[in-house]
Amino acid sequence: MPDLNVMPDPSLTVPSMPTGTGKPLSVTRLRKTYGGVTAVDEVSMEIAAGEFVTFLGASGSGKTTTLMMIAGFCEPDSGSIVVGGRDVTRLAPQKRGLGFVFQQYLLFPHMTVWDNVAFPLTLRGVSKADQRRRVGETLEMAGLSAMARRRPRELSGGQQQRVALCRALVYRPPVILMDEPLGALDKKLRDQLQTEIKRIQQELGLTVIYVTHDQEEALVLSDRIAVMRDGRIDQFDTPQELFERPRTPFVADFLGAANFLPGRLEAHTGEITTVRLDSGGLITARPQAVPDGARVRAAVQPGRLVLCPPDQGFCTGTVETVTYVGTLVRVTVRPLGGADTEPVRLELPAGRAPSFGERVGLTADPANVSVFPDTENGG
Numbered sequence: 001m002p003d004l005n006v007m008p009d010p011s012l013t014v015p016s017m018p019t020g021t022g023k024p025l026s027v028t029r030l031r032k033t034y035g036g037v038t039a040v041d042e043v044s045m046e047i048a049a050g051e052f053v054t055f056l057g058a059s060g061s062g063k064t065t066t067l068m069m070i071a072g073f074c075e076p077d078s079g080s081i082v083v084g085g086r087d088v089t090r091l092a093p094q095k096r097g098l099g100f101v102f103q104q105y106l107l108f109p110h111m112t113v114w115d116n117v118a119f120p121l122t123l124r125g126v127s128k129a130d131q132r133r134r135v136g137e138t139l140e141m142a143g144l145s146a147m148a149r150r151r152p153r154e155l156s157g158g159q160q161q162r163v164a165l166c167r168a169l170v171y172r173p174p175v176i177l178m179d180e181p182l183g184a185l186d187k188k189l190r191d192q193l194q195t196e197i198k199r200i201q202q203e204l205g206l207t208v209i210y211v212t213h214d215q216e217e218a219l220v221l222s223d224r225i226a227v228m229r230d231g232r233i234d235q236f237d238t239p240q241e242l243f244e245r246p247r248t249p250f251v252a253d254f255l256g257a258a259n260f261l262p263g264r265l266e267a268h269t270g271e272i273t274t275v276r277l278d279s280g281g282l283i284t285a286r287p288q289a290v291p292d293g294a295r296v297r298a299a300v301q302p303g304r305l306v307l308c309p310p311d312q313g314f315c316t317g318t319v320e321t322v323t324y325v326g327t328l329v330r331v332t333v334r335p336l337g338g339a340d341t342e343p344v345r346l347e348l349p350a351g352r353a354p355s356f357g358e359r360v361g362l363t364a365d366p367a368n369v370s371v372f373p374d375t376e377n378g379g
């Protein structure tokens, strides 16, 4: 039974946090080396107030180092960080006023949920009355009001992570930094908390910088994603742009496990680029600044390919595998003839699945086909 004397007055728990609390953040030519390793290499980005930005990349691509420099836990070799117009590059972490949520919840085990969430306010000398109001409304927003008197060990992993989120939100930082905050949770809980994080971020207009190596998570949460590789940003764009207009083969592959079809650039006509594939067919793509005759790779996501009658698309082949994954079906097609016999991967609605062994044609809207120089093969 909770001690009702210390429970917040319900009249004070009506959510009243102002929206639009987030501030813009700009990072200019941030660089960090460790011995001979360049962890972060001249990273620059402008993040708008209220934007949800994710650093996405493989292990070792520099995501955490970039975030830690923004947080102030890691000193950059050069470059600057400006939050809401204030240069914070040389400030100690606690002077930057940013919020953090990490994979490890780092809650105080001996304190109740309420006290854990109130802690940043106590540190900042916020009055008791204000603390009650802010902690109350923050817990309510995260659906934790009923657990205010529990200690962390009496909570599930997901609930503990929500408490950690509340603790970061309670003092309304202008920017919240999150490093794989859902990394330790199972898939179902991750999905649930993703929705909650997004809801709270939108409700409050928070600026969030989020680190993950999980592309699905990045796509669900982000207004924009910075795809990182070897300490640099390959592309910083909306999820849609990254999918539809990947600027590098790495982005095309990392986001959508693209098919890369080797060939030679045949012609540019108006808004269309034509590539003669090694498998014999012609594929049309978005215009690209690649010279005629160059070796190229035409990239197309499995979900952007469409079946057509044999001999009518850019490729004709035989259905090699058909795998149902929920409402989708994954299909591989082995192209007939030509030098290129790599199977092509498709993702189709389950109702449109072809049969094993069927002969099919493949086509794609040119707007969904990217062309990249094939640097390994003379492009």
Ligand SMILES: Nc1ncnc2c1ncn2[C@@H]1O[C@H](COP(=O)(O)OP(=O)(O)OP(=O)(O)O)[C@@H](O)[C@H]1O
Residues within 6 Å of the ligand: 034, 037, 038, 039, 040, 057, 058, 059, 060, 061, 062, 063, 064, 065, 066, 213
């Ligand atoms: N304290 C350190 N000392 C030496 N090298 C480091 C240090 N921290 C990071 N690095 C190196 O810097 C590079 C970038 O590391 P970082 O942790 O930023 O990558 P990441 O993308 O966050 O990876 P992960 O997803 O595995 O956390 C890696 O090559 C890493 O080994």
